[in-house]
Amino acid sequence: MATPALAQRRLFALRETIARIENADGPGLAGRKRRWQWDMQGSPGDVSPFSESGETGDLEAVFNGDLPACGLVEIRNAQTRDMGAATGFSLALAALRQDRTEKGQGATLWICQALASSEAGIPYGPGLKKHGLDPTRMLLARPRTIADALLMAETALGVPAFSTVILEIRGNPAGFGLTESRRLQLRARANGTLLLLLRQAGEEEASSALYRLRIDPAPACERPLPDGTTLAGSIANPVFLVTPEKNKTADPVGILLEWNSHDRRFSRLDPRPAVPQEEQRPADPLSVVSLSARRSGGAAALGEVVAFKGAS
Numbered sequence: 141m142a143t144p145a146l147a148q149r150r151l152f153a154l155r156e157t158i159a160r161i162e163n164a165d166g167p168g169l170a171g172r173k174r175r176w177q178w179d180m181q182g183s184p185g186d187v188s189p190f191s192e193s194g195e196t197g198d199l200e201a202v203f204n205g206d207l208p209a210c211g212l213v214e215i216r217n218a219q220t221r222d223m224g225a226a227t228g229f230s231l232a233l234a235a236l237r238q239d240r241t242e243k244g245q246g247a248t249l250w251i252c253q254a255l256a257s258s259e260a261g262i263p264y265g266p267g268l269k270k271h272g273l274d275p276t277r278m279l280l281a282r283p284r285t286i287a288d289a290l291l292m293a294e295t296a297l298g299v300p301a302f303s304t305v306i307l308e309i310r311g312n313p314a315g316f317g318l319t320e321s322r323r324l325q326l327r328a329r330a331n332g333t334l335l336l337l338l339r340q341a342g343e344e345e346a347s348s349a350l351y352r353l354r355i356d357p358a359p360a361c362e363r364p365l366p367d368g369t370t371l372a373g374s375i376a377n378p379v380f381l382v383t384p385e386k387n388k389t390a391d392p393v394g395i396l397l398e399w400n401s402h403d404r405r406f407s408r409l410d411p412r413p414a415v416p417q418e419e420q421r422p423a424d425p426l427s428v429v430s431l432s433a434r435r436s437g438g439a440a441a442l443g444e445v446v447a448f449k450g451a452s
Contacts, residue, residue, distance in 0.1 A: 158318070198408035201395055202382055203351060207236055210332045212325040214349040214386070216339035217356065223260040223340055225357040228271065229380045230306055230336050231263075232399045232406070235272035237304045237334055239404045246303035248278045249296050253289050256310040256340050257282055272401035286315040290324075297327045297335060308338040312345055322348040344385060352386035358396055361409070377401070379409060 199207055213233075217226040234248045250263065262282075265275045283289040286309060293307045305328075309316060321337070325348040328335040337349065344352070358379040362370035376398075383394045396409040 198397060198406050201408065202353065202384055202387075202397075204387065207233060208334060208350055209237075210334055211329045212321060212335045212337060212347075212349040214337040214339060214347060214352040216342045216344075216352065216354055218341065218343075218354070220259050220341045222355070222357055225378075225380055226338060226340070226355040227260065228378055228399070229353075229355045229382070229397075230338050231268065231271050231273060232401075233334075233336060234278075234304045234306065235401070235404055238274055238277060239272075241303050246277065247301050248273070248304045248306065249281065249302050250278065250306045250308065251281045251283065251289050251292050251296070252308045253286060253310060254282055254284045256308045259310060260308075260340060270401060272399075272404050286313045290316065290320055293324060293335070294327060297324065297331050297333050300331075302333060304334045304336065306336045306338055308340060309342075310340045311342050312339075318346050318348065325349065347386075349386060351384065354383040354385050356381040356383070356394070361398070 215226055215230050217223055238246050238248060240246070252262065263278075263280060268275045268278065281292055283292055289307060289309065293305055296302055296305050307324075324335055324337075337347075358381040360379050361376045362372065363374040363376040364370055377400050379396055379398045381394045382397055396411060398407045398409055399405075400407065
């Protein structure tokens with residue numbers, strides 16, 4: 141009999157294989173035209189799984205093209221303290237979807253599990269506006285349990301008024317697995333809605349998501365000046381370190397993306413060169429106290445004797 145660890149790895153690989161097959165063909169739909177299937181003739185009623193606009197900036201390296209117009213995209217972070225970066229990236233994607241819909245349409249529904257909101261907080265209206273979203277076209281729901289959150293998300297995916305649904309959960313709850321993600325994925329693609337699964341402090345697990353991205357914070361650049369220089373000590377647009385974890389062709393290496401909320405556009409940044417060690421040393425001429433760890437043990441060698449005058 142295989143060990144439990146080996147059996148778990150085999151089960152994980154099997155789930156990933158099933159998820160890839162279902163994303164490609166859909167269960168029981170082989171040989172039949174699907175509603176979300178790409179049609180080169182542009183038949184009415186068909187929904188393309190990818191957006192037609194190419195004005196998202198440098199997202200091609202993340203999504204193998206443009207931002208998906210429908211389907212499930214998972215965004216996660218490893219630690220709760222980095223939740224601000226994952227939330228900011230998800231809101232930037234929602235802003236892109238809002239920007240492509242007419243005024244008064246394309247609302248965004250944020251479903252935040254009560255446990256997740258207690259750890260990372262809730263959205264702030266003026267902050268959403270500065271980030272590029274329209275707060276008047278955004279709704280917030282705070283269900284108590286994961287079952288209520290899943291039911292609310294599945295129901296919202298059938299409402300045409302929502303162009304984007306954000307489902308925020310904490311960790312890897314037992315009530316949300318491969319079966320639940322597959323159901324949400326099929327429903328999101330069938331109704332032409334983008335579903336962003338925002339997993340707070342969660343680990344990698346098998347799912348039916350089109351893409352799974354790990355988002356980490358990255359240092360922002362300095363604000364540029366009209367003369368081509370930068371303002372020292374200033375903070376410009378937010379920067380995200382995006383690592384594709386589930387992608388068909390992209391290299392799973394972190395990509396630095398800067399979000400411009402005014403233009404609603406991502407720009408790719410080159411990694412900054414490391415500062416030489418000589419430049420990191422302090423200018424203080426005094427000697428630095430030696431570290432307490434990894435020092436040679438035992439008493440120091442004899443060689444210097446200090447004589448003190450007698451007390452009498």
